[in-house]
Amino acid sequence: MVGDRTYWSLPGTDVPAPASPVVDLIQGYDEYVMSYSESKDELLDPDQARAAEPAYLHTVLLDGRVVGHWKHMATRTWVTVETAFDRALSTGEREAVDAAVESFGRFLGLSARWV
Secondary structure: OEOOEOOOOOOOOOOOOOOOOOEEEEOOOOHHHHOOOOOHHHHOOOOOOOOOOOOOOEEEEEOOEEEEEEEEEEOOOEEEEEEEEOOOOOHHHHHHHHHHHHHHHHHHOOEEEEO
16 A cells, blocks of 8 residues: 555566666656556656646656656757756766766667766
8 A cells, every 4th residue: 555545566576676766767758657547656756846837848767766758869979958947966877968968879779968
């Protein structure tokens, strides 16, 4: 139970959580943020104020919680990830963003940076 909801999982599916902090750059129409309307609020930090309208379509997750949004712009050699966060990030969280952006750049076969 979480709040007034019951969540189920299959036996033997418990997987250890990765070391925190972990940042994921989620595409705007990913089912993680678009579906599951009944549990969608579990993605939000209840203590964090939310902007009325996100600056960008895509979502930044920090340890599975929404902390901001992003978009990218690419050239032939670089991809720049523009970010808008709901709060200031710690040094460790910024390093996790570095790792996520670097991974995104590798996926595209481009050098990557974020602003």
